Amino acid sequence: MRINLICSLLLIIVFNACAPKTSEKNVDGSLVASPTESKGYYIDLEGVGSAEDFYNWSSDRIPMVSAHRGGPYPGFPENAIETFEHVLKYTPSIIELDVAMTKDSVLVLMHDDDLERTTNGTGEVAEVTYEYIQGLFLEDEEGKLTTFKVPTLKEALLWTKRRALLTVDIKSSVPYEKIIEEVRETKSEGHAALITYTFPAAKKLHFMAPELMLSVTIRNQDEIKRLEETRIPWDKVIAFTGLAERPREFNQALHQRRVFTILGVLGNLDQSAEARGDQIYASFIQNGADILATDRPIEAAKAIKTLAPSQSSKSKYFIK
Known part of the structure; x- marks a missing residue:
């Protein structure tokens, strides 16, 4: 049941009571909090609007974080659905993820060209099959092996519905057509935005999929003009x-x-926050940033939550 946010809380708590309760363990036997046992802070766009509606800026916008590579923490590796769930235990978040393609043209979540830093496998993603990747486990940023598997883009798109907004970072070896095909096939147009790094790339993607939101690098007045062109x-x-x-x-x-x-x-800037105190995140929002793309989404969200307006037209996107 949807309710309007009537206080200054940034978040509305959602408990996924219908999910099965299981416990995950790392390879060494240590417990990892299972997302299905936890409360979650979710965003729902189904039946309410779309990413285009949500990103239509207004002065009562709710400041948010974007979890870079999904928000890895100790025990939770980058680009893992379990990691996304871990972040959502603490804050609603945009989930930024990376997509690469295997030898047999399966789209998987992976930042690097090779597998060695983030998994217990070896070789280039583009030179191995999905069957090989299915047999691997992800490692966290400290090199600790977990029980988590490499997700496919399709799995992530299906998971994110009624949970979070996605921004999809497309590796250079991945054809745009493949990404657009999976977004459309999973009916994810309403909550998945594609990341671009150049204006020609943005223009090409918009021509191919005019219905999709695009994240475009715009850092100065000249780049505002170039976008308009x-x-x-x-x-x-x-x-x-x-x-x-x-x-x-x-x-x-x-x-x-x-x-x-x-x-x-x-x-x-994340390093500055660690050194000088997390209140620096609030100053970025007060200066006009709406979303903070961060490697510390939990800490950043805690620092900015008091800046949410007491009433907001965006409240309808938060579900209970």
Whole structure:
């Protein structure tokens, strides 16, 4: 049942009571919290609207985090559905994930070209079969082997419905056609946005799939002009403003076009927050960032939750 958010809480708690209760263990026997045993903070777009509606900026927007590579933490490796669930135990989040393609053209979640850093396998993703990848386990960022498997893009798209918004980072070896095909096949157009790094790529993707939202790098006034020259409608754009904080006036220029801004705090700005205190995340939001793309989504979300408006038109997207 959907209810409006009537207080300054950023999040609405959702308990997945119908899911089976199981416990996961790492290979060494240590327990990992099972997402099916946990409360979750979810976003629902089904029957309410779409990503286009959600990303239509307004002054009562709810500031959010985007979990870079899904938000890995100790025991929870990058680009794993269990990791996405772990983040959603603490905060609603946009989930940023990476897609590569196997030798037999299966789309899997993987950031690197090779398998060695994130799995117990070897070789290039593009040179092995999906059958081989199915036999592997993911490792966390400390190199600890888990019991978690490499997901396919299709599994992630199906999982995310009524849970989170996705941004899909497409590796250079993956044909756009394959991504669009799976988004359409799973009817994920309403909650999956595609990440682009150049204006020609954004223009090509928009031509191929005009219904999809695009994350486009826009860091200055010249790049605002270049986006407008592509004739991609602003209501199909989320502006990734780079890895350095932008002037308030620049963020306001994007807001005037009703565009959400994503500030990449991963890297130096996340490190600054660790060193100087997490309140720095709140200052980024106060300066006009709407979404913080971060390697520390749980900490960043905690720091910005008090900045949510007491009443928001976006509240309808949070479900109980």
